[in-house]
Amino acid sequence: MPHPDLEKIHHDVTAWYAANARELPWRGAAADPWAVMVSEFMLQQTPVVRVRPVWEAWMERWPTPAALAAEPVAEAVRAWGRLGYPRRALRLHAAAVVITDVHGGKVPGTEAELLALPGVGTYTAAAIACFAFKVPTVVVDTNIRRVHARLIRGRALPEQNQNAAELALAARLLPAAGEGDNAGTALANDWNIAVMELGALVCTARSPRCEDCPVVNQCAWIAAGRPEPHYKPKGQPWHGTDRQLRGAMMAVLRHSAAPVPRGDLLGAPDLAVAAGEPRIAVSARQGDAAHEAWVTLHALDAPAEQSERVLASLLADGLAQHSPDGISLPH
Structure with a gap:
């Protein structure tokens, strides 16, 4: 391994950052530890351009952990929108409950305490400790x-x-x-x-x-002459995958005020009718977002086996729940 001039590297990189850093709201002087924590949850595997508007709406609605903890978990999942990996919303809500009940509504400032929160792993604990509490950690x-x-x-x-x-x-x-x-x-x-x-x-x-x-x-x-990677990165497929279908089902549930009949969600033709009217027609009256979600889901035309498997995974992950009235977001 080469022996770089670390002092110069530290100086050059931090000086570059001081002149070129993006102005992001969770980095500002007014951003408290909760603001930093929400950003770290949202930024996991998600680019800044998608996170920023959702973060801003989230912080306006839930400026403290207690404010989020007081809401049903379904609201957190609904507000997560299309950020993807919605289990993060479940875990952030669960963490807010623990912070409210155990830590007096204040985000704890040590890595050990942070690691004890739902959904907080090694990276997230270190990032919150560093960026919110100025702990010099890796x-x-x-x-x-x-x-x-x-x-x-x-x-x-x-x-x-x-x-x-x-x-x-x-x-x-x-x-x-x-x-x-x-x-x-x-x-x-x-x-x-x-x-x-x-x-x-x-x-x-x-x-x-x-x-x-x-x-x-x-x-x-x-x-070294910019050598090629020592392995070929593999992109994640999307079209036709369970991930795509999960996202489409979640969009329908987020935009549905009432539980959705299981058959409608699975796309069974003989069940996709409400009061004698096709579900697509019903959703059109409920607003553009609801209608788009239903159109997108049924356009996938997923095999029955895949639809059943994906719905079962949403239920198992706690992102959906089943009742006599149908499928809905968790209460």
């Missing part, structure tokens, strides 16, 4: 791993799955933060967010803008 997401892989290891991409060696490298690269050393602590925190931003804006996975990189002259990948 934060490692996909963007950070990619920058480290190129800058230090000379590889085009990080490993397919995060491993101990990558975590050890991230710990070694973190600027030292001595006890009572406010400047060192601030640099450690600035480093985490700066590397993350560099990976999001410049050192991207497919088309890195190396000419705009503040450490291009110190990059091991550039020095």
Whole structure:
């Protein structure tokens, strides 16, 4: 492994961030720990451009954990909208309940306490501790791993799955933060967010803008001649998958004020009728969003076996519930 000038790298990357960082509401001085926590849940596997409007609406409606905890969990799932991976909404609601009941309505500030919350894993705990409470801890997401892989290891991409060696490298690269050393602590925190931003804006996975990189002259990948990845990344399929069908079913449930008959959701032709009128016609009277959701679901024309499997998975995950009246979001 090369021996980079870490002091210069720390300076160059954090200086670049100070001049080029995006102005995001959860980074502002007014953003409290709850605002940061909501952003971290939403940003998991979801780009900023999709998260921002949902985050803003969420924070306006639920500015505190107690405000969210007081609402039925169905409202959290409904407000999650089309961000994807809606189990995050269930877990965020559950975390809000614990914060309200156990922590007096305040997001806890240590990684250990954060890890005890529903839906909070190692990365999320570290990110909240670092960005909300200025704890100088190691934060490692996909963007950070990619920058480290190129800058230090000379590889085009990080490993397919995060491993101990990558975590050890991230710990070694973190600027030292001595006890009572406010400047060192601030640099450690600035480093985490700066590397993350560099990976999001410049050192991207497919088309890195190396000419705009503040450490291009110190990059091991550039020095090695930009070698190809040591594996071929596999994109996630979408069309025809269970994930696509899950999203379509969830959209119908989010826009339905009343439970949906099971047969309607499964697309059974002989059951897709309400009071003698096709469900599509009923949804058209309920508004554009509801109608679009029904049209999208039935346009998939999913096999019966797949529809049954997907509905069963939604019920098992707690994203839907069954009652004598039909299927609905969880209460």
